[in-house]
Amino acid sequence: MLFSLRELVQWLGFATFELFLHLGAFLVFSVLVALRADMLTPGISWWLVFVPLFAADGLSTYFTAIVSIRLYQEGEKRLSVLRLLWVLTVLSLKLVCEVLLCQKLAEQEQARDLWYGLIVSPLFILLQLLMIRACRVN
Amino acid sequence: MSLAQRVLLTWIFTLIFLIMLVLRLDEKIHWNWFLIFLPVWAFDTILLLMLVVKMAGRCKPGYDPRNGAQNMKKRVWYLVAMSLKLAFCLTLCAKLEYFSDLWVSFVCIPLWALLIGAMVDLGYSVFSFRRD
Helix, strand or coil, X not given: CCCCHHHHHHHHCCCHHHHHHHHHHHHHHHHHHHHHHCCCCCCCXXXXXXXXXXXXXXXXXXXXXXXXXXXXXXXXXXXXXXXXXXXXHHHHHHHHHHHHHHHHHHCCCCCCCCCHXXXXXXXXXXXXXXXXXXXXXX | CCHHHHHHHHHHHHHHHHHXXXXXXXXXXXXXXXXXXXXXXXXXXXXXXXXXXXXXXXXXXXXXXXXXXXXXHHHHHHHHHHHHHHHHHHHHHHHHHCCCCCCHHHHHHHHHHHHHHHHHHHHHHHHHHHHC
16 A cells, blocks of 8 residues: 555565465454453463464564575575574564563553553564664665 | 655654553553544545545546556555554444443454455465466
């Protein structure tokens, strides 16, 4: 809409397949959230609800590792290291945010000191990084 | 608009929305949820205006109709996607502000339709590229 797929891939640094994977994981996650919130499945814990997002992060890391190894073998050493570093940074920031949110939801009483500003802080860092990367890609 | 300008536009609205959302969730402010979503409404209005202007460009004299049907299909899909996103945000705000008894599953229906559509669109790009 605002960005073409090619621009998104360049900007975010993820392959189209990885974007597809994360989108699918988010769809499953949203279904589980709705089921959990509506108490249709009261036995399901919040950690289980977040499993699709964790799985997508794991698969994305695996995919990136393979692509980086292949790039390294083909002599594109700088590109492979840069790609690996970027994707790992983005995925780890995303993972930290997910884990903190999950902890907040799962342990409402114990995690009272865990305020939402702290949970979202990895996303604020990610936003700054994405802005810097956009300037470089442009 | 260049990529950096478009990213800057997205970045500003996302940042303002996140700040307002965090303040509301931490109960530092007690504004109406429709007001918290103001950056989302503003961003969507800009996107819709851009889309409508592009679609209206077809009516100009001297428009080259080559690949027009393909582009038109894409823009209609974008319009549907925007409407689904707006419907999701509106029902979410309505649930949070007025109808706390409303089922989350009901609120999420437009989001699911949007995600499935986006996955089909993206999947087509992924798998048609692989066939080539």
